[in-house]
Amino acid sequence: MTPHTPAQPVDALIVVDVQTAFVTGPGAVPAADRLVGRTADLIARARRAGALVVHLQNDGPPGAEDEPHTPGWELHHRVERRLGESVIRKPYDDGFRETPLGTVLADAGVRAVAVCGVMSEMCVQATARTALDRGYRVVVPHDAHATQDCPAVPGVHAAVPAATVSRVAAYALGSDAEVTTAAADVTFTAPGAR
Template sequence: MSRAALVVIDVQESFRQRDIWAYASQPDIVGQVDRLVTAARRRGDLVVWVLHAEPGSGGVFDPANGHVRLIDGLTPVAGEPTLVKTSHNAFTTTNLQQLLTFAGIREITVCGIRTEQCVETTARVGCDLGYEMTFVTDATVTFPTPHRDLPATATLAEILADPRTLSVGEMTARTEYALAGRFATVRTVEEVTGTDRAAAGDGTGVGAAQPEPAGVRG
């Protein structure tokens, strides 16, 4: 039985309903996640799908509006649970920890949307719960992020024009700096899947470098 799991967080249609999707940091999030899922299934790792819902909100995360579903191109197979959360991390409002404990999981790889929000928060909580966390940055998505003093009613054009807005590159870099050596090992899709492909004998010959240990956590 594998001791590892891939947790795919909030790669859902809700985000594509927002205009800011056009500025997503990783337009091919489906392709990147699919690479991780394919490799995880080949290794016999557990794949867990997580969706975010805000019932009664009337917005894109309200299940009543039909957008709380995986983006087309991603489909769980038999034995892969789909959990629905209402918190920023994938643990607090689901039975994820119970599920992982029952399966004997000690190592978790996370990917999904958003880089610095639900995916990062899940990595932090998972680390605090004692799991060995891997954060696959280029299989996450973030967006231009407004300054805290910009009104909540600001338009997308105003957000993009504001010099205080953090770019997707800045948001990604800040997340990596915060996680690496503290809460997770930061890796790329190629690093996670390269060794797996080489071991499978697909002719690529690509091998991933071994990651540095996560170091002191806390």
């Protein structure tokens, strides 16, 4: 899969788990500042175009850094509810599983989504995969999702750098997803405007 520029704008942005625990402090993904900058830019451009913006928020188990109602669980980016933005809490990697995400997208008339956030090989990939399975056009900006390094397993494999894990996670979506080189290449439109 070769990264490319999407031919058409998308009418929704799904921001996956950009929560304080994952982008600040000792538990932050590598290059968290870059990720936050890219996701903030995507959100701002989606808002200006009238695209739907949905923030997913992972509910981690008790004791986890993203346990509900702890500082690490809080969303990093401000949510503009007056613009119709939603926050959807989720108990699983897949943002569609046992959540209203599918209904929110369908009710808005969304046909194409950009998916960004953390973690690349878990929640970002699972949400993008289900969006593909549901018939949405899916764009994954390569520099707007991130994860942690995959630790070494003695006698099995060496550690895998986070950047490699992210690249493989996007590549594993197959040729049905559009993987862009840069978040700046993604363009937006309002649902129903095309």
